[in-house]
Structure formats: structure tokens, C-alpha cells
Amino acid sequence: MTTIQDVARHAHVGAATVSRVLNGSGYVKEETRDKILRAIKELNYTPNEMARNLYHRKSGIVAIIVPEVSHPYFAEFINAAEIALFRHGYQSMICNTWREQNYEAHYLDLLRQQRVDGIITGVHTLDIAQYSSLDRPIVALDRTLGEHIPCVAVNHEKGGRLAAEALIQAGCRSVLQCTGVRRVSTPSNARHEVFEKIMAKNGIPCYNYLSKWNGFEYADYDQAAREIAENYPDVDGYFATDIMAVTLIRALQAKGRRYPVDFKVVGYDGTFVSKLPYPSLSTIVQPIEELASTCVDVLIERINGKTPELKNIELDVTFRQGESTKSFNR
């Protein structure tokens, strides 16, 4: 496999000179240029894109860091982000962090060493300080990472409100919501705070079921669903992300409760999983494709050296009406 060094030797010049010719940067005597071009042709040399990018200090790669690729929300996000990045001329590198918590640190090193031109991150197990000290292009999906890193998210407060109103209108008398562990600083916590507030205001008992820390494996959802079905017999309204909501429906049915006659459910995300239950599941829809393209747009701006005033972007959520919040027949 021909290298720059081979071409250089063949043309009796230094490798740096060959690179200058390849990149069209810097002065090269015409006679020398001809020698090099002839050598390139004779040796059938394919320029290593990396060499070019090295001189331009760009890798052409953007890393997308997520907790788990197989989670429908992240999978759909990655799908859309990858296509948006490709249209801007960037390759995506997907980085999965869940199983190994020190992976996130490793991926930040990649960025520091310029292996990637920018990062879109949907994880946050490290200190904000490690991110803000980077001074490289980063955009955070649904995570607050300090003052210098833009965050793209949805209006989770509205999401929590829509969910609460749906369950109240259906006639629920005692509700449960599945929340993440609160020590992760994420905008999505707002949906649970608002939900709880509205329930309190309406005098409806509201249980908060805390998920395991970052538990994203299906077995975690299944176990949590069984525990809920077992330990909260009086609850008649549930609020959880789609995949948890669907698993809950299943667990409650397995305990003999009829769906959606005996209990109501609202999901969150609007992923393909939300479309699987029959009768249909009501859910709060996040515009995942738009989240992805927005993250990409913001990141590309920064990669290209434009550092617009930092602003966090908040996209709208909508309520998809389903059978799962149809009023109780009481």
C-alpha cells in the first residue's frame, strides 16, 4: 500500500513537500510539483485522507456519545443525527458508555487529542469541569453541562403538565411516575417536578418510583415494572417513558389488571415503542429528528469557528392522544 513516504522517495523529495502538493498549501516549485505528480501517478497512490485532515487539523469525524445505542430514544436520535452530519460532510462515530463508566472520560480524551472535530453528548457521569475545560466544540443533548456548552432539549415542563392533565381528565385517583435518579443534572427532571406539583394541587396522591441509576437494560425495566405492579395495588394512573410504560402495561396485565379499563397510562418520548400497544398508548412526543438536526446545526457552527452567543434551545412537545387515557367508566 503506497504511502506519502514512498511517493517522496520516488520523487526524491521530503514527505512534507508531497503533503503540500496534495493539500495545495504552501509554495512548491513547479518542477518539483511535476515530479511529485508523476510519482503519484506511477505508484498509483491514493491520498490518505487522514494526512490531509492532519494538516488541516480536522478529522472529519463527529462523536455522538450515548448511554446505550439500543435504547429506542437514543437509537432514533443517532439515526437522525448521523444522516444530518453526513449531509454536512461528517462521519459519525457512535460512542456507547453505559456498561463502562470510564468510557466517557476516554471519549473526552479523543476530543482533546483531536481525533474528532466535535461531540454531541447525551451522557453526563463526569464533572461539568471536565467538559468545560475542553474548549472544543461540544453540544449537549438534554444535559446541562455548564455555561459554555449549549444544551438542546425539549420543553419538559410542558411535557409533565400535559401528562398530568391527561391522567387527571381520565379520572385517576392515585398516580405513580417513574423518574430517573435525581442526581443527574438534566432538563428532563422538570417534567417530574411539574407532574408532581399538579397532582398535589389537585389533591391526588403521587408516588415517585426511582429508577436504578442509569438502568437502561430491558431486564431493568422488566424488574421495575413487576415491582410496581406488585407494590402499588391502589394506583390507577402511570407516567413513564415509552419503553417503561409499555413494559408496565404488560406487567399489570400479567397481574390480572385490564388495560386500559382498570388503569391509565401516559408515555414519554414518542418512539416506535409507543406505537406497539393495543389499544393505543397516549404519549408525550419529543421531536427526535428535530432534536438531532438542531444539535448538528449548533455543533457545525462551532466547528466552523463561529461562536455565537450561547443559547440553550428548547423544542416543543406534543400530546398524542391514545386509548390509554380514555376516561374511567365510574
Place this chain on the structure above:
Amino acid sequence: MTTIQDVARHAHVGAATVSRVLNGSGYVKEETRDKILRAIKELNYTPNEMARNLYHRKSGIVAIIVPEVSHPYFAEFINAAEIALFRHGYQSMICNTWREQNYEAHYLDLLRQQRVDGIITGVHTLDIAQYSSLDRPIVALDRTLGEHIPCVAVNHEKGGRLAAEALIQAGCRSVLQCTGVRRVSTPSNARHEVFEKIMAKNGIPCYNYLSKWNGFEYADYDQAAREIAENYPDVDGYFATDIMAVTLIRALQAKGRRYPVDFKVVGYDGTFVSKLPYPSLSTIVQPIEELASTCVDVLIERINGKTPELKNIELDVTFRQGESTKSFNR
């Protein structure tokens, strides 16, 4: 951001000499080496991994090409492959091809230009010739790509047989299977051929519903499911991949057929989607994590220059018994 060039200038040497010191390759006078190391320290230089890899002609990156990241089978495969590759010291680059059919060609160019060290591919829209002319490390997941590229798959013939036997034992009298379009050369076709043969042998009518070409979006599944529910009223047994099976259950219920009393279903893959229906879905389980780790092992061997005799690897499938193939009460 300090570069090799800055270090070279500071030490009054050429960039190539600095690289030799960084990589510990080739002869460098001790006095020169010291000068360079001092310059590195003074300038607080972080070696660009890419420069190192460039000299070693390795990028440290493996590309994983799939039709759609959000499809549960591919998402779970990517999850496992990414972790396995990381343990071998490789970053993954996920390449999504579905929406744009010429992406596959572009990704092969990446490989040709040495941007990645190897490829695991689960797509095949291009000619076999374009793959075999590459002479670079490639492993195919569930795709036959000629004599020189190893293929890792499962025993799809056994899968088809297990599915057929489950529906026959349940008492089905007329069955339908959802197949991919047959012009893609893939080992998974064997499951449908075997399934059909066994039904024919048992005198049971077997309809083959051809999926749209590479139709992987949820809307495609939903539309196909409605068409099947509408146009095959006499069918009482269904065989399809998990995500299609679950969508079918939903569409049939929407038409008033009771699950699993009025019809039986067998899925294929064993992804998390297969665990969502209640009552439980019987399915043929592919060992997806093992598929991924096997692909990675085979690829790493080839990246490291070992070219063992080509052999295609076939992993076993198992039957997960569910309520969806419980016998009819006739």
C-alpha cells in the same frame, strides 16, 4: 494547539524526525532525541494519535455498517460489537446506510483510503465485486459477500424449522410468513425456504408476504401489518421478525381478532421487542451478543494480519416458548 510542526520548529528538526521519536521507530541520534523530548515538554505537546496511527498505517477505528441504527436487531448488535471492539482497543464508527443507498459505496471508500482499519457490514446493496476487490479486513454479518469475506450468521434453517413446527403443533391450518425481498443474497432467506417446505409437506397453505425492499421504518411495518390483517382473513398462523410480529398482533387485534386465542404467532430475533406483548410471544432467539463478539474476533484476526482459512461461522438459534403458540381450543 501545539502540533508536530511546532515541536519540530522548536527543536530545529524535521517533522518526520519528531514522528520517529514519538513512535519509537527508526534511528534518531540521542542528542536529537533529547532536543525533541525537551521541546515536547516545553510546549506541552499532546501527541496527535492520528499522527502515530498514520505512521503505523492504522486508524484504530472499525466501521460498523447497518441499514438502520434504530432497528432493534441492529441496535442490539451495535451495542455489543462496540463494547467488544473497545475491549480490543478499537473505536467504533457506526455507518447508517438506509436512507441513502450510495452511502454504502462511500463507506467502502473510507476503507480503501485507510480511514478505518476494518469493517463489519450488515448491508449489501452493492455488487459483491466491489467488496472483494477491496483486499482489506471485512466481516459480513448475515450476508454472503463472495469467497474471500467471512460471514457470521446463525443457523437460519433450524430457525425456520422451529418456527414451522411451533405453528403446526399449535394447530394452525393456514399460515403466512413475512419475508424480505429475495434478491438480497442473505443466509436468512433459508429460514423462509425451510418454513415453506415444511408447511407444504404437511399440507398447510403457506402465504409469503414480501416486504418492501429494505423497508425498515416503523411506518413500513405498520402498513404491511394492516394489509395483511385486511387481505388474509383465513390465516391463523404468522411468522415474522419480532418487530413485524408485534406490529401484526396489534393490527389483527384492531380488526377484532383475539390474541392469542384466534391466531398464533412466532417471532424471529429475540430482541427486547419480543418481550413486550402480553400474553408472551414465542420467538426464535438469535444470540446477538455472541454474533457481535464473533464478528469482532474474526475481524481483529484479519486486521492483525492473520489470514486464517476462510470459514463462515454459524451460531445456534433457540426457541423461546411463549403463549402465542399455545394450541388452539378446537
